[in-house]
Amino acid sequence: MNQNNWKRTGELREEVLKQAPPAPHKGKRKWFFLVLAILTLLWAFEGANFKFQELVIESPKIAATVKRMFPPDFTRVRTIESYSVPEGLSPGELLLPLPLDAEKSKQKRRWWNNTFPNTIVGATIQTIQMALTGTVLALIVAFPLAFLAASNTSPHPAIYQSIRFVINLLRTVPDLALGLVFVSAVGLGPFAGTLALAVHTMTVLTKLLSESIENIDGGVVEAIRATGANYYQTLSFAVLPQMLPDLISFTLYRFETNIRAASVLGLIGAGGIGHLLNTSFRTFQYQEASTIVLILIVLVMLVDWCSARLRSWVI
Amino acid sequence: MSPPILDIRNLQKSYSDQRIILKGINLEILEGQFIGLIGLSGAGKSTFLRCINRLVDASGGEIRVPEAIFLDTNSDKVVDINTLKGKSLRRWRRKTGMIFQQFNIVKRLSVIDNVLSGKLGYTGTFSSTLRRFSQEDKEAALINLERVGMLSHAYKRADALSGGEQQRVAIARTLMQKPRLILADEPVASLDPKLSETVLDILQRVAREDGISTIVSLHTLEMTRKYSDRIIGLAEGEVAFDNRPEHLSADVVNAIYQRYQQAKS
Numbered sequence: 249m250n251q252n253n254w255k256r257t258g259e260l261r262e263e264v265l266k267q268a269p270p271a272p273h274k275g276k277r278k279w280f281f282l283v284l285a286i287l288t289l290l291w292a293f294e295g296a297n298f299k300f301q302e303l304v305i306e307s308p309k310i311a312a313t314v315k316r317m318f319p320p321d322f323t324r325v326r327t328i329e330s331y332s333v334p335e336g337l338s339p340g341e342l343l344l345p346l347p348l349d350a351e352k353s354k355q356k357r358r359w360w361n362n363t364f365p366n367t368i369v370g371a372t373i374q375t376i377q378m379a380l381t382g383t384v385l386a387l388i389v390a391f392p393l394a395f396l397a398a399s400n401t402s403p404h405p406a407i408y409q410s411i412r413f414v415i416n417l418l419r420t421v422p423d424l425a426l427g428l429v430f431v432s433a434v435g436l437g438p439f440a441g442t443l444a445l446a447v448h449t450m451t452v453l454t455k456l457l458s459e460s461i462e463n464i465d466g467g468v469v470e471a472i473r474a475t476g477a478n479y480y481q482t483l484s485f486a487v488l489p490q491m492l493p494d495l496i497s498f499t500l501y502r503f504e505t506n507i508r509a510a511s512v513l514g515l516i517g518a519g520g521i522g523h524l525l526n527t528s529f530r531t532f533q534y535q536e537a538s539t540i541v542l543i544l545i546v547l548v549m550l551v552d553w554c555s556a557r558l559r560s561w562v563i
Numbered sequence: 564m565s566p567p568i569l570d571i572r573n574l575q576k577s578y579s580d581q582r583i584i585l586k587g588i589n590l591e592i593l594e595g596q597f598i599g600l601i602g603l604s605g606a607g608k609s610t611f612l613r614c615i616n617r618l619v620d621a622s623g624g625e626i627r628v629p630e631a632i633f634l635d636t637n638s639d640k641v642v643d644i645n646t647l648k649g650k651s652l653r654r655w656r657r658k659t660g661m662i663f664q665q666f667n668i669v670k671r672l673s674v675i676d677n678v679l680s681g682k683l684g685y686t687g688t689f690s691s692t693l694r695r696f697s698q699e700d701k702e703a704a705l706i707n708l709e710r711v712g713m714l715s716h717a718y719k720r721a722d723a724l725s726g727g728e729q730q731r732v733a734i735a736r737t738l739m740q741k742p743r744l745i746l747a748d749e750p751v752a753s754l755d756p757k758l759s760e761t762v763l764d765i766l767q768r769v770a771r772e773d774g775i776s777t778i779v780s781l782h783t784l785e786m787t788r789k790y791s792d793r794i795i796g797l798a799e800g801e802v803a804f805d806n807r808p809e810h811l812s813a814d815v816v817n818a819i820y821q822r823y824q825q826a827k828s
Contacts, residue, residue: 471667471733474616475740476657476684484692485680489671 313534320542321535325368334359365438368524372543375520378438378513379506382445387499389450394457400469401461401487403479411454419451423509427518438519445506445513453498460494461487493563500555507551511544566629567591568744568776569615570641574624576610576800584610586800587624592744592776597767599791599808600780603820606797608780612746615778616659617652621645632743633658657684660737660775662747662766666729670722674713674732677721678704681739700739707735710772711765727758734766738773745770747779751786763790784816 324330333342334355341348342356364370393411395401402408423444430440464487472486514522521540528537569592576585584607592598602608613619615626626644630636633655647655660681668677679696682703686696696704708714711731716724721732730750737745747766751759763779767790770777778795781787787794788808796804796811796819803819804811 465667467663467665467667468669470618471661471663471736472669472680472683474618474656474659474661475681475736476653476655477680478653478683478688480688480692481683481686484694485669485672485676485683489669492671 316534317538317541319535320539321533322539324536325539325543331367331370332363334363365519366524368521368540368543371514371521371524372547374438375507375510375514375522376547378442378445378510378520379503382442382506382510383449383499383503385442385446386449386453386502389446390453390457391495393450393454394461395483395487397454397458398461400464400466401483412458415451415454418447419455421448423448424512424516427513427516431516431518436517436519441510441513441518441520444518445509448509449502449506453502456498457491457495460491460498464490496562497559500559504548504551504555507548508544565594566639566641568594568628568632570625570627571615572625572627574611574614574626575622576607576614576619577622584800585614585621588797588800588802590795590802590805592778594743594776595771595774596776597770597790597792598776598778599787599794600778600797601782601784601787601794601819602780602797602803607800608797609748611797612661612748612778612780615644615744615746616656616661617644617647618661628655653684657740658743660740660742660745662730662733662737662745662750664749664752666726666733666753668721668729668732668736670720672721673717674708674719674721674724675701675704675717677732678708678735678739681707681736684740704735704739707738708732710738710769711735727754727762730754730762731765734762734769738769741773742775745775745777745779747777749780749782752782759786784811787811 333339337352337355337359340346341352342359348356365374393415396403396407397411397415399405399408402411426444426447427441430443434440434443468490469482469486472482477485510520511522511525514520514524515526517523521544525537525540525544528534528540569590571588571590571592574585574588575583577583588611600608600611610619614621624645627641628644630638630640630642634651644655669680672680676694679694679700682696682700683691686700690696705714705717708717711734713728713731713735716728716732721729724732745766750766751762754762763786766777766779769775779790781790788811791808794804794806794808794811795802796815798819798821804815
């Protein structure tokens with residue numbers, strides 16, 4: 249094109265329109281997919297037994313149930329009786345890791361294992377302990393696996409493919425299903441729940457961390473290799489510093505998620521506060537149930553806040 | 564006269580998708596030379612440099628190097644770099660420093676840790692993986708930072724530095740390797756002209772001080788003429804020019820950048 253063109257803009261316009269490729273026709277396809285989407289949605293509503301009509305009719309009942317949950321009943325949290333402290337043991341001896349004689353330590357252990365987790369405070373603490381243990385165990389396994397499951401750090405494509413495959417397969421199993429498996433394997437209690445959390449979190453963390461490793465700047469890896477560094481030194485100097493912010497974020501996020509998950513696992517008898525929540529609802533102790541829900545909300549918010557602080561401090 | 568530090572014979576590189584990058588390079592690189600490497604983008608400059616320290620594996624030819632340069636030996640045997648594996652390959656790499664266009668320093672580590680990473684080829688896996696270095700290494704790192712004028716930044720995090728400063732840290736990292744050869748792949752292409760001169764001045768000075776042979780690929784003729792004592796021009800995977808800067812005539816330049824000329828007209 250020469251510079252006279254701007255004088256003949258009309259001609260240029262015609263020229264451009266003539267030369268431009270035809271715009272793709274999407275009209276018919278668009279309508280087809282819209283109708284298909286509406287039909288699918290109708291089908292889903294039908295299957296889920298969802299009726300707006302019934303929602304209106306039932307809404308007073310829902311409101312009544314919610315109303316029965318208020319005000320939350322804190323009696324069981326407050327009164328010392330509900331903790332049934334064994335005689336001869338002071339609260340300090342119970343809660344702190346102090347040296348005790350054989351009889352007392354036996355009593356203490358029994359209290360920690362059986363009595364305390366059945367109180368709301370005890371179950372809450374157990375939920376946190378389960379989430380923490382599960383997350384840390386998962387991280388310990390997922391950290392080395394992630395390097396093997398990332399295409400740029402895996403020593404061999406076969407290792408990369410097979411770990412990917414197993415992890416993806418395992419990840420499709422919901423943690424609740426894992427909980428049921430472990431409950432039937434190792435019995436009721438927090439051990440089963442923690443195992444379920446650890447396995448599920450391990451699969452999620454391996455996937456997230458390996459993707460984080462795949463996103464690092466390859467130039468830095470090349471530069472460290474060029475110094476004559478071996479595999480482990482390259483991981484330590486080029487890969488780890490780049491993936492560290494993700495590592496911290498993902499682990500903290502999974503810890504939060506595991507607090508929620510640990511509360512649900514209680515429903516199937518795998519320890520934690522979910523068990524108490526279930527009992528309260530079944531025995532129509534709605535006000536007590538709302539207390540537990542309230543504690544859960546505060547707990548999750550607290551963990552969320554703490555991890556946000558920790559994240560900004562480290563990164 | 565001492566034997567060449569690099570004796571490259573018929574070096575070839577093609578990728579699995581049939582692209583031929585290097586068509587047979589023959590060169591001798593002598594000790595202490597500062598060599599400017601010029602050529603179009605795609606002429607094979609980066610690939611050529613990476614074949615020398617085996618970040619890229621050549622498809623054919625030889626890179627012959629006296630064994631005594633990188634192994635603890637007094638023999639005058641000459642080995643082909645292309646045949647090296649595992650530990651002996653890492654031994655060769657630690658004697659070959661590399662500088663990159665994008666600096667490639669670890670941004671989330673401190674400046675001194677970045678410099679210390681140049682020592683990785685010399686340190687045991689266990690302690691260095693945990694980023695623990697000896698007092699001696701730390702002192703050497705500080706001395707090398709001083710040599711590139713970055714001593715006062717030693718304990719800053721690397722991402723707090725400007726591009727020119729990052730490249731100087733990269734030079735200090737390379738010096739930690741006690742290299743016999745430095746390969747610099749467009750070291751100043753991301754820097755403005757003034758910073759480019761600063762970085763090339765430093766590179767030239769330290770190379771002279773330590774007697775390091777240096778191959779620098781550059782994209783401006785002016786800088787190439789100013790710094791190099793030998794210029795190698797690559798065109799379409801072959802050596803199109805190899806002589807002293809004063810012989811780099813306009814015709815030769817045209818031949819090297821031929822394809823560009825043709826495309827433009």
